[in-house]
Amino acid sequence: xxxxxxxxxxxxxxxxxxxxxxxxxxxxxxxxxxxxxxxxxxxxxxxxxxxxxxxxxxxxxxxxxxxxxxxxxxxxxxxxxxxxxxxxxxxxxxxxxxxxxxxxxxxxxxxxxxxxxxxxxxxxxxxxxxxxxxxxxxxxxxxxxxxxxxxxxxxxxxxxxxxx
Numbered sequence: 261x262x263x264x265x266x267x268x269x270x271x272x273x274x275x276x277x278x279x280x281x282x283x284x285x286x287x288x289x290x291x292x293x294x295x296x297x298x299x300x301x302x303x304x305x306x307x308x309x310x311x312x313x314x315x316x317x318x319x320x321x322x323x324x325x326x327x328x329x330x331x332x333x334x335x336x337x338x339x340x341x342x343x344x345x346x347x348x349x350x351x352x353x354x355x356x357x358x359x360x361x362x363x364x365x366x367x368x369x370x371x372x373x374x375x376x377x378x379x380x381x382x383x384x385x386x387x388x389x390x391x392x393x394x395x396x397x398x399x400x401x402x403x404x405x406x407x408x409x410x411x412x413x414x415x416x417x418x419x420x421x422x423x424x
């Protein structure tokens with residue numbers, strides 16, 4: 261039985277392509293996933309109804325920290341940070357955030373800002389490719405089966421844009 265802790269097929273917004281999903285610079289887990297945290301921390305996050313969010317940042321400047329402060333996003337760093345062996349300038353950081361639509365939306369807006377900031381600086385032009393590759397690896401490691409998802413084909417998405 262394949263475990264899918266991230267999303268279900270009815271949660272994929274209409275018109276989203278698989279590439280769009282994979283290009284995201286963050287992903288959300290429910291609080292039930294075991295991240296190797298001590299038992300008391302897992303209980304704490306479950307009781308406080310926090311969810312885990314992983315995001316990708318640049319290790320030389322940690323751009324997201326400033327963006328979170330500027331946008332008054334309330335989150336807790338879990339102490340989990342993984343630096344990519346092949347690309348040590350990138351890291352995947354885990355935070356816990358209140359399972360609240362407003363807070364999650366503020367976080368998502370920060371991630372758009374983070375992606376734009378990294379790409380505008382121009383030093384890390386492979387950031388999107390890194391996110392895609394990392395997301396594929398995470399989904400594969402978790403045995404997430406995407407075959408049941410009704411993703412719009414990239415060609416369909418381009419046809420919709422050209423008809424407008």
